[in-house]
Amino acid sequence: MKWKRILKWSALAVLVILVAWFEVAYWTSTNDCARSIPSGGERMKAIRFCEYGPPDVLRLEEVEKPVPKDNELLIRIHAASLNFIDGGLVSGPSVLRLMSGLRKPKFTGFGRDFAGVVEATGRDVTEFKPGDEVFGVKWGAIAEYVCARKDRVALKPANVTFEQAGAVGLSGLTALQGLRAGKIKAGQKVLVNGASGGVGTFAVQIAKAFDTEVTAVCSTRNVEMARKLGADHVIDYTKEDCTKREERYDLLFDNVNNHSFSERRRILKPGGICVLAGLGSAGVHQGQMWRIARIFGASFLSRFVDQKFERYTTTSNQADLKFLSDLMARGKITPFVEKTYAMAETPDALRYFAEGHARGKLVIKIDAVVTSAGELTPDEDVLATSLSSAETVGSVGRTREANR
Numbered sequence: 001m002k003w004k005r006i007l008k009w010s011a012l013a014v015l016v017i018l019v020a021w022f023e024v025a026y027w028t029s030t031n032d033c034a035r036s037i038p039s040g041g042e043r044m045k046a047i048r049f050c051e052y053g054p055p056d057v058l059r060l061e062e063v064e065k066p067v068p069k070d071n072e073l074l075i076r077i078h079a080a081s082l083n084f085i086d087g088g089l090v091s092g093p094s095v096l097r098l099m100s101g102l103r104k105p106k107f108t109g110f111g112r113d114f115a116g117v118v119e120a121t122g123r124d125v126t127e128f129k130p131g132d133e134v135f136g137v138k139w140g141a142i143a144e145y146v147c148a149r150k151d152r153v154a155l156k157p158a159n160v161t162f163e164q165a166g167a168v169g170l171s172g173l174t175a176l177q178g179l180r181a182g183k184i185k186a187g188q189k190v191l192v193n194g195a196s197g198g199v200g201t202f203a204v205q206i207a208k209a210f211d212t213e214v215t216a217v218c219s220t221r222n223v224e225m226a227r228k229l230g231a232d233h234v235i236d237y238t239k240e241d242c243t244k245r246e247e248r249y250d251l252l253f254d255n256v257n258n259h260s261f262s263e264r265r266r267i268l269k270p271g272g273i274c275v276l277a278g279l280g281s282a283g284v285h286q287g288q289m290w291r292i293a294r295i296f297g298a299s300f301l302s303r304f305v306d307q308k309f310e311r312y313t314t315t316s317n318q319a320d321l322k323f324l325s326d327l328m329a330r331g332k333i334t335p336f337v338e339k340t341y342a343m344a345e346t347p348d349a350l351r352y353f354a355e356g357h358a359r360g361k362l363v364i365k366i367d368a369v370v371t372s373a374g375e376l377t378p379d380e381d382v383l384a385t386s387l388s389s390a391e392t393v394g395s396v397g398r399t400r401e402a403n404r
């Protein structure tokens, strides 16, 4: 009886402490948005979000220009692109808030992938110099400048534009590392489910660069694009279910996770590997939680069968960025950019991305503005004028087809 009472009161005490801790953590969760730029501090324009919410919380604002640490490069950004995770961080679902800030986002910068020119280097940086054209990965990339770690950056090949190189980062790394997790080798049959988005367009091209036979799965409007990217066969998922075919694959790069464990096993050869890369389109849609559960379920169940279902998390590293740079230099991959936007149009870009049917990548051109004719122009004077006139700049609501 005594033990029961002790247990009951202990559980209650733990609960009270947890609730109190959560309350304190919630109400003290804050960010640097209220901090003013120190007098004499250099300024730059950047997209940031001070609150969680819809794409409209993204603001074009003046912030303090960063200063590189010893192992960092100061890079003037020309182009940056959107990723699946960016929209999630802005909308702030509860599960992400445990890491990104309970009440307000801790880190307020937006975007991750970038391309630009090195302006200055930290003391320990010997492999890059001012003037080098580079691309890489850094939180807060939709800004005039970022300071990126030297091992998160690689040289941009001369044959790709800044807009193309700025589209590579996380999507290119996710495709490359996923295909490697699937132990890709020349001569294999590879199926890419979800072949037309940011990650899928890289996965198709990288799989071809490994000399494999690639089947791409996408919707009707993207069939021609998938062929142009190099796919040997294309399945239109609106007309045919890829898991009902007789064809068997060595590697299934699954960007969508919309088929059951047994359906996917059916199209894998004995010993084949299914790489659990993603959840399909970037927007919030019904079935997303179900697809997350399916990822964990499939990777657990595959312990008991000879076909493997591999989960992985993309990591940013220079060796893989260099690998992607080399593939671009050799013309093996060309980043597919569907649309480009001015920095002030970032909320429009995120809205379109969240619909979940972007083709390839959406790129923000940092040094561009929209003219009255709705064109993007790299006129820095216009940019400076339009920015100095207002603390935040509304989106003009126009988008353009990119350079294709």
Ligand SMILES: NC(=O)c1ccc[n+]([C@@H]2O[C@H](COP(=O)([O-])OP(=O)(O)OC[C@H]3O[C@@H](n4cnc5c(N)ncnc54)[C@H](OP(=O)(O)O)[C@@H]3O)[C@@H](O)[C@H]2O)c1
Pocket: 083, 084, 170, 171, 174, 193, 194, 195, 196, 197, 198, 199, 200, 217, 218, 219, 220, 222, 237, 255, 256, 258, 276, 277, 278, 279, 280, 281, 282, 283, 312, 313, 314, 353, 356, 357, 358, 359, 360
């Ligand atoms: N493992 C990691 O560490 C990691 C890292 C980054 C991203 N990811 C994952 O990668 C996934 C894709 O990201 P993304 O940037 O490529 O997103 P995205 O650009 O929105 O592309 C998603 C694609 O999925 C396609 N799709 C939707 N429903 C489909 C279906 N039923 N069958 C086949 N294709 C379908 C869409 O094509 P249509 O327009 O033709 O429908 C769209 O092009 C995300 O789910 C994300 O979780 C994983």
